[in-house]
Amino acid sequence: MNTTWLKYFTGMGLLVFSGLVQAVDCNAIKAKYSCPADTKFPLHLSFDDGPALQTTDVLDALRREKVPATFFVLAEKVDCGRILQQCTKADPATASDGSQCVEYRQCQLRSIILNKAKQDGHMIGSHSYSHLRYSGLDLALMTNHFQASRRVLAPYLTTEPPLFRLPYGDGWFNRKEKPHVMQALKDMNFLHVDWQLSAFDWDTKNQEGDKILDNVLTQVCSRKNGGIVLFHDGVDNQMHQGRLFTTSNIAKWIPAMRCAVDFKPLDHFLKGYEVK
Numbered sequence: 001m002n003t004t005w006l007k008y009f010t011g012m013g014l015l016v017f018s019g020l021v022q023a024v025d026c027n028a029i030k031a032k033y034s035c036p037a038d039t040k041f042p043l044h045l046s047f048d049d050g051p052a053l054q055t056t057d058v059l060d061a062l063r064r065e066k067v068p069a070t071f072f073v074l075a076e077k078v079d080c081g082r083i084l085q086q087c088t089k090a091d092p093a094t095a096s097d098g099s100q101c102v103e104y105r106q107c108q109l110r111s112i113i114l115n116k117a118k119q120d121g122h123m124i125g126s127h128s129y130s131h132l133r134y135s136g137l138d139l140a141l142m143t144n145h146f147q148a149s150r151r152v153l154a155p156y157l158t159t160e161p162p163l164f165r166l167p168y169g170d171g172w173f174n175r176k177e178k179p180h181v182m183q184a185l186k187d188m189n190f191l192h193v194d195w196q197l198s199a200f201d202w203d204t205k206n207q208e209g210d211k212i213l214d215n216v217l218t219q220v221c222s223r224k225n226g227g228i229v230l231f232h233d234g235v236d237n238q239m240h241q242g243r244l245f246t247t248s249n250i251a252k253w254i255p256a257m258r259c260a261v262d263f264k265p266l267d268h269f270l271k272g273y274e275v276k
């Protein structure tokens with residue numbers, strides 16, 4: 001191909017690309033959220049409650065934008081052996097390979113997606129076994145759930161000590177009143193990772209237009225500080241309804257966020273901790 005043709009095809013490619021992807025007007029974004037003109041704040045994206053089938057949309061966006069993230073996942077979503085057992089219990093004629101069990105096949109897909117997240121270089125931590133309010137549970141049951149999450153998630157966890165984030169912030173927000181929760185995590189050698197900003201994407205009131213992006217950039221630019229921001233990618237049961245809004249729009253929000261933030265890996269915010 002001669003250079004003229006090469007220029008032509010490159011030009012067409014750019015045209016097609018720019019037609020598909022809306023250009024981001026960083027000056028307008030910075031003005032809208034009163035962000036400083038010449039400073040970017042460090043930010044790390046974290047996603048709770050997955051893995052879900054829609055996590056692939058998040059992974060695609062992160063790969064395209066070269067953004068590192070952390071996924072705090074629920075062990076029950078990849079505990080496929082247990083899911084197959086439940087299928088067999090409900091119908092003893094279920095084939096041993098699980099081919100007739102829809103929940104099992106979905107679990108296998110979630111496992112593949114979680115592996116992909118790990119291969120893509122993202123951090124994976126536990127968000128417990130099944131998203132209970134652990135501070136209200138018996139200590140033995142709580143410990144049992146934390147350990148089960150570690151056992152099931154062992155092939156996926158990316159750090160030593162493994163990362164953990166409590167569901168509902170329960171045990172972290174109320175750590176003075178319920179010190180046994182954080183203590184149990186510490187005794188089990190989990191590193192609890194909290195967040196400094198929330199996208200409030202769990203609230204259905206925010207699931208329209210760019211309200212979730214507004215939440216993030218308003219907090220970053222008014223505080224003049226970044227941090228770890230909480231999003232959700234889990235979508236497949238009652239508790240997670242509506243999170244599809246995040247998985248479908250994150251690709252659009254990342255370039256807009258980049259006008260005011262510098263995406264950093266998790267280590268940037270874990271100074272003082274040795275994670276490998």
Ligand SMILES: [Zn+2]
Nearest residue numbers: 048049167168
């Ligand atoms: Zn959660």
